[in-house]
Amino acid sequence: MSGNIVARRYARALFGLGVKKGDSQIESFGKDLAALSEVFAASPEVSAVFRNPIFSAEDKKAVVGKIMDKLEIQGAVRNFCLLLADKGRLDELPGISSVYAELLDEAQGVKRGVFVSAVKIAGKKQGEIIQQLEDQLKAKLVLDFEVDPDILGGVVLKVGDQVLDASLKAQLSILKETIRRGE
Incomplete structure (x- = not known):
């Protein structure tokens, strides 16, 4: 499995939550993470903001919140991203998404x-x-x-x-x- 330790841990945690909620949620979480990763890939500036220590967790939450509003991401994935902002790990989201996709493929x-x-x-x-x-x-x-x-x-x-x-x-x-x- 690829990805760093942090990405694997967070991906497994979200995947475990999805397993508890059912198969449809596992796939839904994966789609939401993939959509967010595409935004990160398309806009390197977004990733730069999340890596920059000058911006506070609240600033990062506001940015990711607006992105999630546009993508209509709600529920557990939204809370997950806000947790990542609190922990200073939003820059890990593309890696988390990749590991999550591997876990999903393996489960299916x-x-x-x-x-x-x-x-x-x-x-x-x-x-x-x-x-x-x-x-x-x-x-x-x-x-x-x-x-x-x-x-x-x-x-x-x-x-x-x-x-x-x-x-x-x-x-x-x-x-x-x-x-x-x-x-």
Whole structure:
């Protein structure tokens, strides 16, 4: 699991609260955290305000409160963010969101990965690929499809910490090494 210790602790605490409230709340919390993280990513100034010790906790609460008002975030996530402001941890929110997403995926049996090909794959074919891989992995799979012409042909599949490199570039590299060793 990625993220620093602080982000993991806060994410686990919010996740535990979501578990007590039910599956729909777990997902709702995740969506709210993801929305807040997007705001942080889109506006580096916001993150800078939360990292800056010159601003008081009340100032930071006011800023995050306005952001949450615009995003219509209420309830436990709102209280959670206000707690982060009190503790001076609002700058950890993107990391908390990332760890929370990992916890949510794990709880739902979802695996995430990247499918890299040399050419763009059409939407219908993407669905077929995902279905075949889900059948093999016996798990729900969320894939990002990317195009990398440098692999020349074939595919590279990364799911979790596993990598399947069936690219032409990798095969040529193996052949080159074999020839170099004289086998």
